[in-house]
Amino acid sequence: MKPLVGVSDNKICQYRYWxxxxxxxxxxxxxxxxxxxxLSNALIEVPNLIPAKIPDDIQMATSSSATKKAFLLPLKMQIKLQFKDLADQWSAVQTDSFEHNSQVELEIRALTVNKAQTLKKPASKELVGFSIDVTKEDSLYWQADQPCMLDFFSPSGEKLCRFSTSESLKGKKIETKQKGIYYVLLHSTIHDExxxxxKLTIIGIGNNVSDTIEVNPAGxxxxxxxxxxxxxxxxxTGYLNGTDIRFIRSLPCLAKLDIxxxxxxxxxxxxxxNYRTADEVTGDYxxxxxxxxxxxxxxNTTITLGKKALYGCTGLTELxxxxxxKTFxxxxxGGTQGNLLLIHWNxxxxxxxxTFDTPEEMGNCLIYALQETECTYEGNVIINGLADKIRLTDAKGFRCPTAFKAKDISYTRTFSMTSGNKEAAAGWESIVLPFDVQTFSHAEKGELxxxxxxxxxxxxxxxAELSTEKGFRHVTELKANIPYIISMPNSDAYEEEFNICGNVTFHAENDNGVEVRSTYSSAIVRSEGPQFTLVPAYETVWQHDSVYVxxxxxxxxxxxxGAFVRNLRNANPFEAYAVSKDSPNQAPAYYSIGTNGSLTGLEYLLRRAEESLKxxxxxxxxxxxxxxxxxxxxYDREGRTVRIIKASEGRTEITDLxxxxxxxxxxxxMIGR
Structure with missing residues (x-):
């Protein structure tokens, strides 16, 4: 590096970098x-920076200390250099880029399984490390009372997964098959109104740890x-009276109870x-x-389930x-807010x-019952593998562990978005259903x-359905457990007759039963596209960096x-979400549905007439x-092109249709009628 011109015998006397x-x-x-x-032999120390966004591929460094751990953050670094001469002039900035593992060493706080720990709420860029000794648990359910990100590391130091801010707030489980000390890195805490x-509280609940107690005598x-x-x-086990039940109800962290x-x-x-227990009765409230x-x-010996015995247990999903x-x-x-998805009626x-709330209030709860069971309830009841009628509610969870048949099944969704055109994709929604749809209908416009x-x-x-080679392609059937995108015409540019806004019902029926598929992962179809995979969701999939909706x-x-956007919102039941095929660091912010999401070109069939055209x-x-x-x-009534007319200025007549x-x-x- 040479000094700037302007001073005789000028020399460089200082440099700076950042x-x-x-x-x-x-x-x-x-x-x-x-x-x-x-500067070929100059030693420049690279600082250990903490970026605003912690990279997903963070690693834990090996260490012999149980109370301190170092974490490696792979960063893209940029160094800028300037040189000053004796005339107090600075050179132009020189820039270079390189990759660097920023190392952050933390004091590790010990957590105890099933015991919450409260700490001063960390700043948004502050990192906090925890350890937890897993001796017999097969899984841990983690939850924080303030939104933050959590990275999990196995006893061997392997990065397991990351919870998004919404996942840590809602609570989520990780598998812990390997026994030993697990490590948790808390970061990216949200501070807003x-x-x-x-303060922030965090807890790891051992899902397979069960305190088994024999109660004898009762009380x-x-x-x-x-x-x-x-x-x-x-x-x-043993015997439970009112004193015991009252104590059970008072337990602040009780999540699972087996009696x-x-x-x-x-x-x-x-x-x-003022309610008291009676022999073999699960009493009122x-x-x-x-x-x-x-x-x-x-x-297993109770003979009565009393009035509102389980009312308001909104955390239950199966029963x-x-x-x-014998009696209910x-x-x-009831009072489950639609969160109870499955009842095994043994x-x-x-x-x-x-016995229940109304079918509408029970949401999509399925009741699997024995062959000899009588039924006067109009909910989603399956007796010996066959249901008379199934009604599915949009955005409510749906869990079907075993396929069955329904004589009549329908699902209703409200459409309101403005649809797009050849220039700009818009108005698309994702959809997946557990049955082959036979008819589509709108209350006012009729069959679709x-x-x-x-x-x-x-x-x-x-x-449209996602294909491996060409992305989305238009299809004419909606099949069970396959994810699709769907758009209803709804634009000021279209004739009002063709605009579809409001409730659309998807329906199938057969006296011998329409097959309703299992919603378990082994039964659903993940559609592969060139850039991403489209995954069906029958229960809420929480917002995350890897989830595009x-x-x-x-x-x-x-x-x-118009696009699948990363980390935008939760994927609701009966939607599909995209998972990028790129690595987390290279995955884009969104995937536009693009013009191949509007391939048909038939929107011209729907357009309003031009003022200058009759x-x-x-x-x-x-x-x-x-x-x-x-x-x-x-076009004919089915949207097929029957003729292309080159009309001249003035009037053109077509007489052979x-x-x-x-x-x-x-x-x-109308021709000829």
Missing amino acids: FNDNGETLQKVDITPVNPLE TYNKD TLPELVSDPEVIVNLTL SAAHIVEGGDTYYE MFSDLPKLTRLVLS SIPHSI GEKAI TPAAIASA APFNSGKKGTHPFWL INRTISNGNLPG VYSIGRTLYIETNRAITLPI LDGIYFSGGRKV
């Missing part, structure tokens, strides 16, 4: 004036539990308000309003009814309407059908319904009047 445009990394080095300067606490459970605050998974081998007996305190319960196994139960109280199973007792279906007397819409509002310049018919003659020469397609209904220039005309 990294990634971070002023805090600025370093100045005074040197003996020299001309020219060579909604989440403005100055002694409070004395048998040494630390009620840490009880998460509880299995009880299948216990007997409920008379005696003890009131368990809820006994387990009501326990939203943290995610699993409940009832006593098994024992064979012993009013709304014994008793011959009748399934009555009074995909473009090119060949079905007469219907209103068209767009339906279709935008509902303008995003990254894409119109609503298309009409008299008898068997079609007339086109225009003030300029145009090329105009003529077959009788029927046609569309041209945004007009519907």
Whole structure:
């Protein structure tokens, strides 16, 4: 490096450098004036920076210390250099780029399984490390009360996974088959008006750790539990009276309760308000309003499930009814907010309407019942593998462990987005259903059908499937467990007759039963495209860096319904989400559906007539009047092109069309009728 010109015998006397445009990394080095300067042997220390976004491929360095751990953050670094001469002039900035593992060493805080730890809420760029000793748990359920990201590392130091801010807030499980000390890195804590606490609490719940306690005599459970605050998974045998049930209801962290081998007996305190236990009765309100319960196994000897016994248990997703139960109280199973997805009805007792909320309030809950079971409830009941009627509610979870048949099945979705055109994709939604759809219908417009279906007397819409070679391609059938994108015509540019806005029902029926497929992962179809995989979702898939969903509002310049956008929102039930085939560091922010999402070109069939264009018919003659020469397609009622007309300025007559209904220039005309 040579000094700037302007001073006789000028020399370089100082240089400075900094990294990634971070002023805090600025370093100045005074040197003996020299001309020219060579820095081939200069040692420049690269700082260990913490970026605003922690890279997904973060690693844990090997260390002999149990209380300190170093984490390696692969970063793209940029160094900028300037040189100063004796005239106090600085040279132009020189820039170079390189890759660097930024090493951050942290004090590790020890966590205990099933015990929450509260700490000062970290700053958004602050890293906090935890360790937890896993001795017998097969999995850990992690949750924080403030949104933050969590990275998990195995006892051998291998990176396992990352929880997004929404996943850590909602709670999620990791498998822990390997025993030993696991490490957790907490970072990217959110600070905003909604989440403005100055403390953060985190807990790891051992899902397979069960405190098994025999209660004998009844009423002694409070004395048998040494630390009620840490009880998460509880299995009880012996005898339970009101004192025991009252104690169970008071456990603050209880998530799983198994009393299948216990007997409920008379005696003890009131368990809820003025209610007392009776022999072999799961009494009125006994387990009501326990939203943290995610699993409940009832006593195998109980003969009655009382009024609102399980009401308000919004955390339950599955429930098994024992064979012993003979009677049910009013709304014994209700208030679940549609979160209860599955009931195994193992008793011959009748399934009555009074036992549940209305079918609408129960959401998509399936009830699998025995062959001899009588049923007066109009919900989604399957008796010996056959259902009379199944009604599926959009955006509510749906869980079908075993395929069955339904004589009548339908699903309804509300469409409201404005559709796109050849220039800009818009109005697309993703969809997946567990049955082959036979008919599509709209309350006002009547029967619908995909473009090119060949079905007469219907209103068209767009339906597309992902293909390996060409991306999305239009199809005419919606098959079970295959993800699609769908768009209903809805634009001011279209004739109102063809605009579809509001509820659309997807339906199938057969007296011998329509097959309803299992929704388990082994039964669903993941569609492979050139850039991403499209995955069906029957239960909520939480927002994450790896999850792409279709935008509902303008995003990254894409119109609503125009792109699959990364980490935008949750994927709702009956939607599909995309997973990029690129590495996490190279995956784009979105995948535009693009013009191949609107391949058909048949939107011209739907367009409003131009002011300067008149298309009409008299008898068997079609007339086109225009003030300029145009090329105009003529479509039949199914959207097929039957003629391309080159109309001259003035009036053009077409006299050889077959009788029927046609569309041209945004007009519907009738020939010969």
